Amino acid sequence: MNRRNFLQQLGLLCSSMAVRPAWAAWQDAERAADL
16 A cells, blocks of 8 residues: 555545544634633
8 A cells, every 4th residue: 555645545534534623622722711
């Protein structure tokens, strides 16, 4: 298996499944800190 292709697929999976909810939680935490 091509390592670059594997990393690209892994990146797409992470960005679609993990990053969005994590980013939303991070923004909520920043808002709470600002308040």
